[in-house]
Amino acid sequence: MAAETPTPLLLLHGFPMDARMWRHTVARFESERPVLAPEAGDLLDPGNPSIAGMARRAIELVDNSGGWSEMVVVGLSMGGYIALEIAAQFPDRLAGLVLCDTRASADTPEAKANREAMAKAVAEKGVLEATSAMREKLLAPMTGEDVRQEIAQMTADRSPAEIAACQMAMRDRADHTGLLTRLHVPALVVVGEHDAIAPVDVAEQMAKSIPNARLAVIPNAGHVPPLENPQAFNEALAEYLGR
C-alpha cells in the first residue's frame, strides 16, 4: 500500500515582509510534506485589495499548484487574517489552522486611521521610512541585528503600492471573533512572549475561544517567532502536526 502523503502546509506571511519570513519553516518541513508559501504581492488585487480576495487567490494558487483538497493553513499576523478568511470561506479545505501573532477582531477606528496614514506616507516617504515606527515594535529586545536587517531588506523589496494595498486590505477586514467558536479543526495558536503588536493575552483569548486549540508561547521572540526563534517555533509546529 502506498504511504499517505502528509498533510500539506500553506504558509501566509506577515506585513511588511515576504515569504522569506518562512525560510526556516520551509527548510524544516519541505522534506516531509508539500509546502507552499505565496507572496502577499501575488495575492493582492491592486485595484480592489481585500483580505477576503487574498484568501480566494491563495486557494486558487493551491488549486493551480498542488491541487490539495485539504491543508494546514499557517498564518502570521496579516497572514493570520487571510488564514481566518480561508476558514470562513473554504472550511472544507482546512485540515488544521495555525494562528501566529495575530488577532480575530477587526481594526479599531484608531488602527484604521493609522493604516490610512501609512498608505499616504509610503507614496511620499518610501517604504522604509513609512514603516519604520511599525518595524520598531516587531522584534523582541533580545533579537539579533541580523534578523532586524533581514526584515528591513524584505521591507525595502516591497513596492509602495503593495504596502498601501496591504494596509487598505487589513483596514477593511472582517471581524472573525465569532468564527473562532465554530472552528471544526484542531488549531494551534502561537505567540512570541514579547509580541508588542498582537500580545500574549490576545493569543490566550483566541485559544480559549477555539473549541480544540493549543497555545504555544515562544520564548525569546516578539511578533515574528519563525525568524526570531525558529527552533522553538518549528518544534511547536512539529508537535502540533504530529498530534
Ligand code: MLT
Ligand atoms: C503583520 O505583522 O502582518 C502586521 O502587524 C499586521 C497588522 O498590521 O495588523
